[in-house]
Amino acid sequence: MGIKNQDISAEDLIKQINSLKQKREAVILAHNYQPPEIQDLADYTGDSLELSIIAAxxxxxxxxxxxxxxxxxxxxILSxxxxxxxxxxxxxxxxxxYATAEQVREMKKKHPNAIVVTYVNSSAEVKAESDICCTSANAIDIVRTIDLSRPIIFVSDYNLGHYAAKIxxxxxxxxxxxxxxxxxxxxxxVQRARKKWPGAQVIMHPECKPDVLELADFVGSTSGMLRYAKQQPAGASLIVGTEIGLLHRLQKENPDKTFYPASxxxxxxxxxxxxxxxxxxSLEKMQYVVTVPENIAMRARAAVNAMLNYKGTPKKSTPPSPPAEKAKGETEISIGVE
Ligand code: SF4
Structure with missing residues (x-):
C-alpha cells in the first residue's frame, strides 16, 4: 500500500491521473478491498460484479x-x-x-447430470466450463434456480458453497x-473482538469458515454489509469480518457509527x-491490457450472463424451494450482488 515513488507527491500523482484519464477517455473502478487512497481516487467503488456491470x-x-x-x-468478457x-x-x-478448467471438466465427467455453479472469483477458463456464475450476494438465489433433480457442483469456494447449501x-x-x-x-x-467491544454487532462475509459464521449477527456480501450498516441507528458499532479495506467505505458512508476489524x-x-x-x-503506458481469447470469452460470457439475466423467478419445472433455515442475515444475502 502507499506510494512507491517518493519523488512525486500523492497530490501530483492524482492530478496526473485525472489528466491522463481525460486524455484516454477512461473510467477508474476500484474494488471495496483496495487501499483507501485508490478507493478515494476511483470513479466507482464496489464489489466485483457491481463494477463489471458498470464496466459493461x-x-x-x-x-x-x-x-x-x-x-x-x-x-x-462483458465489454x-x-x-x-x-x-x-x-x-x-x-x-x-484453486480451480482449473481441467479440474472442472474432470468433475463434470464424474457428475454428468450436474449443474456447475461457479463463483465469479474464478478464471475465465473456469467460467467457460460453467453453466452459471454467482457472487457471494446471489449464490443462494442462483442455487434456488437449479432444478431439484440436478446435482450442483459449486466451484470454487468451499465456505460460500457450504453456506449456500445450509440456507x-x-x-x-x-x-x-x-x-x-x-x-x-x-x-x-471473533470471541476476542466481542469481549473487546461489548455491544458491537458482528457482520461477516460468507467466505469465512462455517464455525466462524455461526458467531455472526449478520452474514452478507460486501454490498450486503454496506446496506446493513446503513440500516443501523446512529451510534451503533460493528465488528467487521471481511477484508479490512471495506472498513474505509463503511466508515466514510457511516460517520456516525464505529467499525472495528474482527482481526x-x-x-x-x-x-x-x-x-x-x-x-x-497504467494510464500513461496503457498497461496491463486484460484480454480473454474469444473462444473462451464467448462461453464464459454465457455463464456470467446466465447469472445477470436471473430475475428471481424459479424455472417452471423447478418445484418450490423448501423454506430456508432462518439464518442470520439471510434476507440480505439473497438480494443484490457481491
Ligand atoms: S480477498 Fe480472497 S477472494 Fe478476494 S481477491 Fe483476495 S484472495 Fe481472492
Whole structure:
C-alpha cells in the first residue's frame, strides 16, 4: 500500500491521473478491498460484479480496474470492445487459483447430470466450463434456480458453497478451495473482538469458515454489509469480518457509527498491491491490457450472463424451494450482488 515513488507527491500523482484519464477517455473502478487512497481516487467503488456491470455500461473507452485479475477478465468478457487495464500485472486471486478448467471438466465427467455453479472469483477458463456464475450476494438465489433433480457442483469456494447449501437445504458438491484471507478468521478472534467491544454487532462475509459464521449477527456480501450498516441507528458499532479495506467505505458512508476489524490479519495482499503510481503508469503506458481469447470469452460470457439475466423467478419445472433455515442475515444475502 502507499506510494512507491517518493519523488512525486500523492497530490501530483492524482492530478496526473485525472489528466491522463481525460486524455484516454477512461473510467477508474476500484474494488471495496483496495487501499483507501485508490478507493478515494476511483470513479466507482464496489464489489466485483457491481463494477463489471458498470464496466459493461460505461461509455468510457478505457477501464482501469483496480482489483485483481479475475475482475479485469470479467469486465473484458462483458465489454470486449473496451480496453480493460489492470494496474498491477501480478494481482491475482488465490481463491481463483484453486480451480482449473481441467479440474472442472474432470468433475463434470464424474457428475454428468450436474449443474456447475461457479463463483465469479474464478478464471475465465473456469467460467467457460460453467453453466452459471454467482457472487457471494446471489449464490443462494442462483442455487434456488437449479432444478431439484440436478446435482450442483459449486466451484470454487468451499465456505460460500457450504453456506449456500445450509440456507437452501440443497446437497451441493463442494470444491476444496477457499479465500486464505477470509479463512484466517477464527472463532477465537471473533470471541476476542466481542469481549473487546461489548455491544458491537458482528457482520461477516460468507467466505469465512462455517464455525466462524455461526458467531455472526449478520452474514452478507460486501454490498450486503454496506446496506446493513446503513440500516443501523446512529451510534451503533460493528465488528467487521471481511477484508479490512471495506472498513474505509463503511466508515466514510457511516460517520456516525464505529467499525472495528474482527482481526487485524484480514488483509488480501493482492488487493493491496495497487498504488497511485501503478494507476498513473497504467494510464500513461496503457498497461496491463486484460484480454480473454474469444473462444473462451464467448462461453464464459454465457455463464456470467446466465447469472445477470436471473430475475428471481424459479424455472417452471423447478418445484418450490423448501423454506430456508432462518439464518442470520439471510434476507440480505439473497438480494443484490457481491
Ligand atoms: S480477498 Fe480472497 S477472494 Fe478476494 S481477491 Fe483476495 S484472495 Fe481472492
Amino acid at each position: 455500461k460505461t461509455e468510457a473507452k478505457v477501464i482501469v480496474f483496480c482489483g485483481v485479475r479475475f475482475m479485469g477478465e470479467t469486465a473484458a 470486449p470492445e473496451k480496453t480493460v487495464l489492470l494496474p498491477v500485472l501480478e494481482a491475482g486471486c488465490t481463491l481463483a487459483d 437452501t437445504k440443497r446437497e451441493i458438491i463442494l470444491w476444496d478451495g477457499c479465500c486464505p484471507t477470509h479463512a484466517l478468521l477464527s472463532t477465537f478472534a 487485524d490479519y484480514l488483509i488480501c495482499p493482492m488487493m493491496k498491491m495497487t498504488t497511485l503510481k501503478n494507476v498513473k503508469d
